[in-house]
Amino acid sequence: MIGLPVVLAVGALLFAIGLYGVLSQTNAIMVIMGVELMLGAAMLNAVGFMRYAWPDAAGGAFFVLIAMTLMAVEATVGFALVISTFRHRRTAELDDLTELRG
């Protein structure tokens, strides 16, 4: 039997995996991947609430749509920043980027 706590617990684990990626990776693209997993966990939670707590409310589905938009925007701007940084420094390693002024 699956219930809301089970879905939320799986979401918590997925969020923690993404958090580990964001904290431990040195490359900007890998950090973006970690953020994607964290947003995926938030979407899973929203779908869980929609299914097991408020099945008649469409607000949960709308929240997931907004989270998907956020994922796309985050990846777009993140990739553009990586390209821009790579032009200046020839690297996308975050440990090498210690100052804003090049």
Next chain:
Amino acid sequence: MSDLGTALVFWPGAAIMLLTGVYVFRTSSMARAGLLLLAALGVEGLVFLALAAEFLGVLQLLMMSGEMVIMVFFMVMFMPDPGGLMGMDMTHDKRRSAVAAAAVAVALAAVAVATDWPAAVVTGETPDLRQIGFEVMGRSMFSFLFAAVTILFAMVGAILLAKQGGRLGLPAPGSDRPADDGDDGERPA
């Protein structure tokens, strides 16, 4: 979908999603990491389907398949060791990161299990998809339009950021104007 059907998709789906999520950060091949992330978020789409969110599940599958393939290209282009054949370590603070992630996982899971959540009667019926349309075109229309404008701004901003020479482009030959991003277009041999 019945309770049994939901369980048959949810449990293997959750296991695959979490395992592939972990292996994204354990593999040294960047192309493989991108494909593992595609697997994790794609299987999440299947889990959405099992939880009676058909529209969102299909949308998730479509979006993630496109986005992750682009991500694989970026990883191969910009990572110093995309194939993982040189044995480079592209991590830092692994132990503290793992401790922080484990602490967050335990705290969130404890809240999830210990809280007395409202429980609705779960039926096997698929929710009415028209409700999402009414939500988007009714109460949440302003937020929906705001999201659309945000995507447009992100696209324009991304192009300006990524353009060689910054938003004004490279200076003309012989011009004293420095490039907006300090990039003169010349590359070391």
